[in-house]
Amino acid sequence: MGKVNYTPEQIVIRLRTAEVLCAQGNTIGEAARQIGVSEQTYYHEVSL
DSSP states (O other): OOOOOOOHHHHHHHHHHHHHHHHTTOOHHHHHHHHTSOHHHHHHHHHO
16 A cells, blocks of 8 residues: 655645544544544644
Protein backbone atom coordinates (compact mmCIF):
# COMPACT_ATOMS: atom_id res chain seq x y z
CA MET A 1 0.00 0.00 0.00
CA GLY A 2 1.50 3.33 -1.06
CA LYS A 3 1.71 6.54 0.86
CA VAL A 4 -1.00 9.11 0.19
CA ASN A 5 0.02 12.76 0.10
CA TYR A 6 -2.79 15.06 1.16
CA THR A 7 -2.81 18.80 0.54
CA PRO A 8 -2.81 21.10 3.57
CA GLU A 9 -6.43 22.01 2.79
CA GLN A 10 -7.47 18.35 2.86
CA ILE A 11 -5.73 17.85 6.20
CA VAL A 12 -7.46 20.87 7.73
CA ILE A 13 -10.86 19.65 6.52
CA ARG A 14 -10.28 16.21 8.07
CA LEU A 15 -9.08 17.70 11.37
CA ARG A 16 -12.11 20.00 11.54
CA THR A 17 -14.39 17.05 10.84
CA ALA A 18 -12.72 15.10 13.66
CA GLU A 19 -13.17 18.08 15.98
CA VAL A 20 -16.90 18.19 15.21
CA LEU A 21 -17.21 14.44 15.78
CA CYS A 22 -15.49 14.77 19.16
CA ALA A 23 -17.80 17.62 20.11
CA GLN A 24 -20.72 15.31 19.35
CA GLY A 25 -19.46 12.87 21.97
CA ASN A 26 -17.23 10.53 19.96
CA THR A 27 -13.82 9.53 21.28
CA ILE A 28 -10.65 10.55 19.46
CA GLY A 29 -10.21 6.97 18.25
CA GLU A 30 -13.74 6.80 16.84
CA ALA A 31 -13.39 10.19 15.16
CA ALA A 32 -10.04 9.23 13.64
CA ARG A 33 -11.48 6.02 12.19
CA GLN A 34 -14.45 7.92 10.75
CA ILE A 35 -12.18 10.37 8.92
CA GLY A 36 -10.03 7.49 7.66
CA VAL A 37 -6.78 7.89 9.60
CA SER A 38 -5.21 6.04 12.50
CA GLU A 39 -5.28 7.51 15.97
CA GLN A 40 -1.48 7.91 15.84
CA THR A 41 -1.72 9.87 12.58
CA TYR A 42 -4.41 12.10 14.07
CA TYR A 43 -2.21 12.97 17.05
CA HIS A 44 0.79 13.53 14.76
CA GLU A 45 -1.17 15.99 12.59
CA VAL A 46 -2.59 17.83 15.59
CA SER A 47 0.88 18.26 17.10
CA LEU A 48 2.28 19.97 13.97
